[in-house]
Amino acid sequence: MPEKKRGPMKLSEIGTSKPSPAKPRATQDRPTPAAPEKNYQTRPKPRPKQVIQAEDSPNPAQDLLAKAQQLRAQKPTNDLDFEAPDTLDQERQAEVDANIQSGTITLIEVQKKNKKRFNIYLNGQFAFGISENTLVKFALHKGQELDTDFVKDLKEVDKADYAYQLAVRFLSHQLRSEKEVRDKLKDEDIEPAVIETAIEKLQAVELIDDTVYGQSYTRTAMNINKKGPKMIERELKNKGLNDEEISQSIAEYDQDVMHENALDIAEKYFQKQLRKASHRNAIQKTKQYLVQKGYDSDLIQELMRQLSEDNEDEDQEMAVLLKDLEKYMRRYQKLKDKDRTFKVKGMLYNKGYSSELINQAIETFEENDY
Structure with a gap:
């Protein structure tokens, strides 16, 4: 009987139609095959094959060793006696x-x-x-x-x-x-x-003239780098100039300019040290710095007397001292009060503070209970 054709699906039928159930597949009970029994018997090891070697068979390693020993015995003791066959002799090489x-x-x-x-x-x-x-x-x-x-x-x-x-x-x-x-x-x-x-x-x-070079070097070091005469002398000596050439070069250094340079360097460095050290230590470090820059000791002493008189400010020094005192008190806080005070006093004295100023600072420290 021919299958009946079906027309288009209506809106009311959407979602209501059920799919035809699938036909169950016929299954047969198949027996599960039994696992093969394991055989734990060890197989016998195969016997090694016997290699029969003739007594007079050649051995390449022994032959090479024998040849090497022969060549070593024939090597000349003097390298001059050995002539490479592929090299040209001296006469032919000279000709080439x-x-x-x-x-x-x-x-x-x-x-x-x-x-x-x-x-x-x-x-x-x-x-x-x-x-x-x-x-x-x-x-x-x-x-x-x-x-x-x-x-x-x-x-x-x-x-x-x-x-x-x-x-x-x-x-x-x-x-x-x-x-x-x-x-x-x-x-x-x-x-x-x-x-x-x-x-x-x-x-x-005249592209090389050490006297001209030394004079030019001195003027540059004096005006730009503000180096002292002694430092310039050391540098010119390292450049290879002799004593006479160095003397003629240093003569270019103007005395007034030298005083101005040294004073400018001393003031800046001294003020920098006062912000973190005692007045006495600031003077000592400034002296050392001027010596390194190559200035004369007499000029340094004169400048430091002037700077010391112009910068005597106990309030500023006390402020720096209190900072150091507080730092050392925290560092040695595990010590007993008496031992800590004695230790801190020694540290501050080594930094250049006077005993009177140290005692005042300790009193201020205890009163304010830092």
């Missing part, structure tokens, strides 16, 4: 070097990293590099014949020119002493003889 260092210029090209240096090719092979000055001085050109002696002289001149140009660039930033220029050239692995030639040339054109 001579061919490279002499011949016809086949190419002159500018170096890639330094446009002021040129590569010279002899007989189609690179031979050496030279500077632009050396190239112009010897008027080198393509097709020119060069012998070994000429190339040797050419290289010596080029080394001197290279050292000279290096020193000129070093001097272009600021004045330098002769010792500084020498040290720079040594750091660049320039030969000592070449350094001497470069120094003589620099002195001839």
